[in-house]
Amino acid sequence: MKALCYNSVKDLRVENVPDPEIISPKDMIVRVTLSSVCGSDLHIINGFIPAVKAGDVLGHEFMGEVVETGRDVKKFVKGDRVVVASVIACGECHYCNQQTYSLCDNSNPNAYLPEKMFGDTLAGIYGYTHAFGGYAGSHAQYIRIPFADNGAFKVPEGLQDDSVIFCSDAFPTGYMAADMANIKPGSVVAVWGAGGVGQMAMQSAYLLGAERVIAIDREAYRLRVAIEKSKAETLNFTEVDVLEALKDLTGGRGPDCCIDAVGMESSGTGIGYAYDKAKQWARMENDRPLVLRDAIMACRKGGTVSIVGVYSGFADKIPMGAAMNKALTFRMGQMHGPKYIPRLLEHVQNGDVDPSFLVTHKMGLHQGQQGYDMFTQKEDNCMRVVFDPQKSLQPA
Ligand SMILES: [Zn+2]
Ligand SMILES: [Zn+2]
Secondary structure (H helix, E strand, O other), rough: OOOEEEOOEEEEEEEEEEOOOOOOOOEEEEEEEEEHHHHHHHHHHOOOOOOOOOOOOOOOOEEEEEEEEEOOOOOOOOOOOEEEEOEOOOOOOOOOOOOOOOHHOOOOOOOEEEEEEEOOOOOEEEEOOOHOOOOOOEEEEEEEEHHHHHHHHOOOOOOOOEEEEHHHHHHHHHHHHHHHOOOOOOEEEEEEEEOOOHHHHHHHHHHHHHHHEEEEEOHHHHHHHHHHHHOOEEEEEOOOOHHHHHHHHHOOOOOOOEOOOOOOOOOOOHHHOOOOOOOHOOOOOOOOOOHHHHHHHHHHOOOEEEEEEOOOOOOOOOHHHHHHHHOEEEEOOOOOOOHHHHHHHHHOOOOOHHHHHEEEEEEEEEHHHHHHHHHHHHHHHHHHHEOOOOOOOOOO
């Protein structure tokens, strides 16, 4: 089959790779109908995450059709339309029993890598480097789904692929960000990053009772989308002092909940940015935590900082004094997909949220590098590029 593979930094290529096969009785094989780019792929493609090798198939946000099931798969039969959680989890271990699926003890065959990097094993993630299991990703015609009964979900009749695909990753990530943020009726929620995850966090904040949502980004078009689709007030950090503006918008108090939907490649202005960029280049610090710093400084006393933007290593100049003395709560993590996906599919079915506005560009796999470039450069008002791996693979 054809798949979009990592070759080297910023060099993706379509390659012929072996078709996936059932390895364990709990596996199934899915024919991929849509597979999305994700901001966290950029950390890999841009060379900030080690443990990626030439030939690795990227992609972790996807949906498709079941073509083969292992003998222990109970929930699915051939022909079912499914959306699959980007995080792979066994469904049976101590952590899965608590619905903290991204902490699964059993789904990462390369457990020793995160053990070395993070002090413990972590769940596998499709197409997300060898540290997260080395699983083949979804930018491919077919994909193997381990622990299929736990990770895959039947798509309700009548829903379009474009409305469903983000239930794989961006929507549960954004929803979990809001879920962790201690939102109460009347809360003001600030969300840094108005990309796919950020937009889903904004809409989820309203689902969970927020009164106001404030979106912070540098891209005018993304802020427009935040206003139009996610009912947010907006701040462009290239135009205003975000900390001052947030105080002004909240009667001098600061937001109750601050969500970091950006992570380690955050950009900014001024001396802090130049400092981080220089250190990141020198590999002395691998995360640029501008958003995290702002979120901590902006958050009201006793508020919550919720982090779903990805960090991979060490970050410095974190204002711990502010965090400690203001009695902030920190919550964070890779998303626990299977905990949230069923209720998110219901929200889509009920029309509460329709994530299809995130699909701004559709391409074949052969346009993979172009798609990621467009997404990275934020060309043509790009929110998300999604690939249709069944589309003609020949360049036009
Ligand atoms: Zn993702
Ligand atoms: Zn588990």
